Amino acid sequence: MKKVLVAGGAGFLGSHLCDRLLNRSDIEKLIVVDNLWTGLEANILHIRDPRFQFVRSDVENLQTSDKFDEVYHLASPASPPWYMSEPKRTISANLIGAFRLLDLLKKGGRFCFTSSSEVYGDPLVSPQPESYKGQVDCTGPRSSYDESKRCTESLLFEMQRTQGLDVKIVRPFNVYGPRTRPDDGRAVSNFVSQALTGRPLTVYGDGMQSRSWGYVDDIIDGFARYFWMNDTDYRGPLNVGNDREISVLEVAQYVSRLMGGIPIVFEPSPPHDPTNRRPDLTNANYVMPEWSCSISYEEGVSRTLDWFRQEMDITAAQAESLQLAKTGR
Amino acid sequence: MKKVLVAGGAGFLGSHLCDRLLNRSDIEKLIVVDNLWTGLEANILHIRDPRFQFVRSDVENLQTSDKFDEVYHLASPASPPWYMSEPKRTISANLIGAFRLLDLLKKGGRFCFTSSSEVYGDPLVSPQPESYKGQVDCTGPRSSYDESKRCTESLLFEMQRTQGLDVKIVRPFNVYGPRTRPDDGRAVSNFVSQALTGRPLTVYGDGMQSRSWGYVDDIIDGFARYFWMNDTDYRGPLNVGNDREISVLEVAQYVSRLMGGIPIVFEPSPPHDPTNRRPDLTNANYVMPEWSCSISYEEGVSRTLDWFRQEMDITAAQAESLQLAKTGR
Numbered sequence: 260m261k262k263v264l265v266a267g268g269a270g271f272l273g274s275h276l277c278d279r280l281l282n283r284s285d286i287e288k289l290i291v292v293d294n295l296w297t298g299l300e301a302n303i304l305h306i307r308d309p310r311f312q313f314v315r316s317d318v319e320n321l322q323t324s325d326k327f328d329e330v331y332h333l334a335s336p337a338s339p340p341w342y343m344s345e346p347k348r349t350i351s352a353n354l355i356g357a358f359r360l361l362d363l364l365k366k367g368g369r370f371c372f373t374s375s376s377e378v379y380g381d382p383l384v385s386p387q388p389e390s391y392k393g394q395v396d397c398t399g400p401r402s403s404y405d406e407s408k409r410c411t412e413s414l415l416f417e418m419q420r421t422q423g424l425d426v427k428i429v430r431p432f433n434v435y436g437p438r439t440r441p442d443d444g445r446a447v448s449n450f451v452s453q454a455l456t457g458r459p460l461t462v463y464g465d466g467m468q469s470r471s472w473g474y475v476d477d478i479i480d481g482f483a484r485y486f487w488m489n490d491t492d493y494r495g496p497l498n499v500g501n502d503r504e505i506s507v508l509e510v511a512q513y514v515s516r517l518m519g520g521i522p523i524v525f526e527p528s529p530p531h532d533p534t535n536r537r538p539d540l541t542n543a544n545y546v547m548p549e550w551s552c553s554i555s556y557e558e559g560v561s562r563t564l565d566w567f568r569q570e571m572d573i574t575a576a577q578a579e580s581l582q583l584a585k586t587g588r
Numbered sequence: 589m590k591k592v593l594v595a596g597g598a599g600f601l602g603s604h605l606c607d608r609l610l611n612r613s614d615i616e617k618l619i620v621v622d623n624l625w626t627g628l629e630a631n632i633l634h635i636r637d638p639r640f641q642f643v644r645s646d647v648e649n650l651q652t653s654d655k656f657d658e659v660y661h662l663a664s665p666a667s668p669p670w671y672m673s674e675p676k677r678t679i680s681a682n683l684i685g686a687f688r689l690l691d692l693l694k695k696g697g698r699f700c701f702t703s704s705s706e707v708y709g710d711p712l713v714s715p716q717p718e719s720y721k722g723q724v725d726c727t728g729p730r731s732s733y734d735e736s737k738r739c740t741e742s743l744l745f746e747m748q749r750t751q752g753l754d755v756k757i758v759r760p761f762n763v764y765g766p767r768t769r770p771d772d773g774r775a776v777s778n779f780v781s782q783a784l785t786g787r788p789l790t791v792y793g794d795g796m797q798s799r800s801w802g803y804v805d806d807i808i809d810g811f812a813r814y815f816w817m818n819d820t821d822y823r824g825p826l827n828v829g830n831d832r833e834i835s836v837l838e839v840a841q842y843v844s845r846l847m848g849g850i851p852i853v854f855e856p857s858p859p860h861d862p863t864n865r866r867p868d869l870t871n872a873n874y875v876m877p878e879w880s881c882s883i884s885y886e887e888g889v890s891r892t893l894d895w896f897r898q899e900m901d902i903t904a905a906q907a908e909s910l911q912l913a914k915t916g917r
Contacts, residue, residue, distance in 0.1 A: 346746035347690075350739065354683055361676075378726060392723045395738075397707060398825060400749060402742035409724075410679065410739035413731035417675035420729060496727060 260287035262325060266318040266360060267333035267352075269298030271438050272373060272431070275479045276331060281308050283487075290314060292321045296348070297336040302438050318356040326365040331486070332357055332372045332411075339401060339529060340444040346403030353407035357414055361424075369425040371486045374412050374496055376432040377405045381533040388539035389430070389496050401531050412496060419494065427486050432500025432538050436475030436559060437566035446507050447472065447560060450514040451567045454521050464528035466508025471537045473501040474559030477552040484547045493546045500538035501552035513560060589616035591654060595647040595689060596662035596681075598627030600767050601702060601760070604808045605660060610637050612816075619643060621650045625677070626665045631767050647685040655694040660815070661686055661701045661740075668730060668858060669773040675732030682736035686743055690753075698754040700815045703741050703825055705761040706734045710862040717868035718759070718825050730860050741825060748823065756815050761829025761867050765804030765888060766895035775836050776801065776889060779843040780896045783850050793857035795837025800866045802830040803888030806881040813876045822875045829867035830881035842889060 263280060267273040268291030280289055289310050291303060294317045303313060314321065318334040334352045336342045342349040357372070364370055379387045380395035387393075395405045418424035435447035443449075450460045481499040485491075508523075515521045543550065554562075592609060596602040597620030609618055618639050620632060623646045632642060643650065647663040663681045665671045671678040686701070693699055708716045709724035716722075724734045747753035764776035771781075779789045810828040814820075837852075844850045872879065883891075 344750070346750060347687075347743060350683075350743050350746075351687065354679075354739065355687070358676075358680065358684070380721065389727075390725075392709065392725055394721045396719075396721055397738040397741045398718075398745040400746070403746050406735070406739040406742040409726040410683065410735040412726045413735040414676060414679050416727040417679075417729070417732050421673070421675060 261285055261328040262288045263290070263329045263331070264327040264360070264363060265289065265291050265331045265333065266356060267293055267298060267335065269293035269295060269300060269303050269313070270333060271302070271337070271440070272434060272475070272479065273298065273331070273333040274302035274438055275475055276333065276482060277303065277306065277311070279479060279483045281306065281311065286310060288312070290323070290325070292316050292318050293334070294318070297338070297341055297440065299440065317352070319351055319359050321359060321363070323363065325363070327363055328365050328368045330360045330364050330368065330370050332360050332370070335404070335407070337375070337404070338444045342404040343400055349403040350407040353411045354414070357411045361418070367425070369427060370415060371427045372411060372415055373482070374408045374428050374430045375404070376430050376498070376500065376536055376538065377401070378409050378412065378430060379536065380405060381531065382535065385535050386502060386537040386539040387498070389498055389542055396531065399531050426495065428496040429482055429485060429499045430496050431478050432473055432498065432536060433470040434473045434475055434478045436563050438475070439563070441567065446470070446510060447563060450511055451560070451564050454514050454518040454564070455567055455571055459522040459524045460511045460515060462508055462511050462523055462525050464532065465525070466511060467506050468532060469504045469506045469535050469537070471500045471502055471504050472510065472556045472559065473499070473552060474554040474562070477501065477554050481543065481547070481550050484550050488547070491546050493542060497543055497546060498538035498540060499543060500540070502538050502540050503556070504535070504537045505556055510556065510560065513557060514564070517561065517564060590614055590657040591617045592619070592658045592660070593656040593689070593692060594618065594620050594660045594662065595685060596622055596627060596664065598622035598624060598629060598632050598642070599662060600631070600666070600769070601763060601804070601808065602627065602660070602662040603631035603767055604804055605662065605811060606632065606635065606640070608808060608812045610635065610640065615639060617641070619652070619654070621645050621647050622663070623647070626667070626670055626769065628769065646681070648680055648688050650688060650692070652692065654692070656692055657694055657697045659689045659693050659697065659699050661689050661699070664733070664736070666704070666733070667773045671733040672729055678732040679736040682740045683743070686740045690747070696754070698756060699744060700756045701740060701744055702811070703737045703757050703759045704733070705759050705827070705829065705865055705867065706730070707738050707741065707759060708865065709734060710860065711864065714864050715831060715866040715868040716827070718827055718871055725860060728860050755824065757825040758811055758814060758828045759825050760807050761802055761827065761865060762799040763802045763804055763807045765892050767804070768892070770896065775799070775839060776892060779840055780889070780893050783843050783847040783893070784896055784900055788851040788853045789840045789844060791837055791840050791852055791854050793861065794854070795840060796835050797861060798833045798835045798864050798866070800829045800831055800833050801839065801885045801888065802828070802881060803883040803891070806830065806883050810872065810876070810879050813879050817876070820875050822871060826875060827867035827869060827872055829869070831867050831869050832885070833864070833866045834885055839885065839889065842886060843893070846890065846893060
């Protein structure tokens with residue numbers, strides 16, 4: 260029976276990963292450490308499993324006498340407005356977080372890390388294979404995220420090379436879906452939040468920049484398959500994403516149509532916004548041939564819209580009942 | 589009057605920088621912190637200045653109640669055999685070291701960091717301007733050094749952008765000269781050590797890989813000018829190197845000739861050895877037009893050879909007198 264630690268487990272990807280982990284019967288204890296900087300307690304409130312425990316703490320400072328068989332490191336903001344406003348904290352979460360988590364891993368245990376397609380920066384090669392060295396400006400305003408993901412990969416791969424550490428590293432591409440923060444700041448959640456509150460949809464730049472939108476269920480399915488695999492000769496890292504490339508404008512237009520023709524407005528691009536991003540899935544297909552992204556962006560965006568609507572209804576109902584209680588009616 | 593901290597001040601570059609700092613009359617206290625991993629106490633033994641103090645400690649764990657007006661972060665191994673054998677420690681020294689040093693900087697103080705031309709990886713562009721994003725494999729065996737330099741740059745530039753931190757970052761190119769460790773493992777010190785102990789000179793690969801060899805006096809002169817400059821509009825980072833590109837083989841042949849025709853032997857290349865490296869000095873020429881590398885490689889290599897010979901004589905004399913003392917003669 261295994262003890263498992265998920266850093267960042269109250270976050271968007273982390274909470275979905277916890278749901279998968281709790282389906283496993285070989286786990287006796289699952290601890291989530293999260294400081295709720297970008298994670299939300301609401302993402303794990305549905306978990307009623309006695310094996311599950313939540314610890315509110317920065318991962319760098321986690322106090323525990325436990326050692327873990329599996330450690331999952333997802334403690335990091337992932338959206339540009341969030342990491343650009345607190346870059347030092349972002350680097351600390353990723354990198355000093357990784358040092359702390361290495362101390363908490365049992366000898367022979369497995370260290371799984373969610374890196375990012377951001378390690379490719381603004382790529383000159385498309386699609387991007389894992390061997391592509393990337394084009395990141397290490398002095399630029401997106402660098403805290405990109406470089407701390409790169410440096411944490413380096414730390415772990417070098418521990419693999421010199422110490423034989425069991426390391427699994429994934430590079431997800433533009434994941435979206437339920438449990439994204441409404442104020443996350445990335446395209447799909449922006450469009451959906453705007454649409455549901457009756458505001459026009461904001462497209463930054465001309466909208467022709469493309470992304471490979473990965474619906475969260477598909478991506479987490481890829482993570483789980485790779486993270487829990489024992490018999491692969493592939494040392495990693497592994498791209499996990501949808502290789503269908505869709506422009507930001509197309510997604511906006513789709514949301515607009517779904518919601519009866521909401522207008523789209525254009526604003527200037529944020530700095531260093533990559534013009535394209537698309538995973539080369541050759542290695543993913545080799546390592547886990549039975550896996551693929553099966554949910555189209557139309558289906559995924561619809562589901563995300565439904566989830567956001569439901570959340571807003573719940574929030575509204577809560578506010579109303581609070582109001583009723585206050586006024587004594 | 590200023591308090592100054594030099595992390596890695598017993599190292600090759602650090603000790604030369606300390607010599608320059610002690611020429612300044614506006615410094616009341618200069619503390620060197622060094623764990624003597626790759627630094628040598630011998631490099632600072634000649635310093636007799638009452639303002640100077642040496643603290644043997646990892647920079648990450650430096651205990652002091654002082655705050656400093658200027659912090660110089662040079663705490664890192666710089667030679668591939670050293671950092672490749674202890675990558676975790678290398679990342680920690682650079683990056684967690686930088687976090688610790690940020691805590692020790694007075695408000696409004698200046699943070700100077702020696703990054704590296706290694707941030708360019710195996711470059712596809714020559715010469716390399718500071719804006720070149722580089723080609724580093726963040727999963728490879730040189731990555732602990734390259735990526736921790738990149739990520740520390742990111743930390744500091746992002747502190748500059750978000751907090752207005754006064755940051756000066758240099759990227760030196762292949763520095764050599766007196767106070768290199770004999771077992772440093774890089775080309776010039778290897779050749780010189782081999783020549784003085786009567787061994788053939790080892791060239792890795794075909795020797796046609798080129799480097800821009802910077803003699804330490806020239807490079808430290810560049811550091812000092814830039815680090816102590818108050819009135820520049822250039823935010824950094826700054827390439828500091830010699831832009832005369834010389835092949836490894838040419839240097840070996842020169843050392844061989846100087847020593848009366850020592851043979852040269854060839855061995856396989858180490859992994860990911862860059863094929864070329866040469867600074868674009870446009871920014872250096874703009875920022876400090878009066879600076880240039882004035883020492884030719886022939887002159888620099890001769891001086892280095894003389895210094896190593898003298899050191900070996902001293903060591904031999906010490907060993908002999910120890911032997912005499914032991915035998916009672």
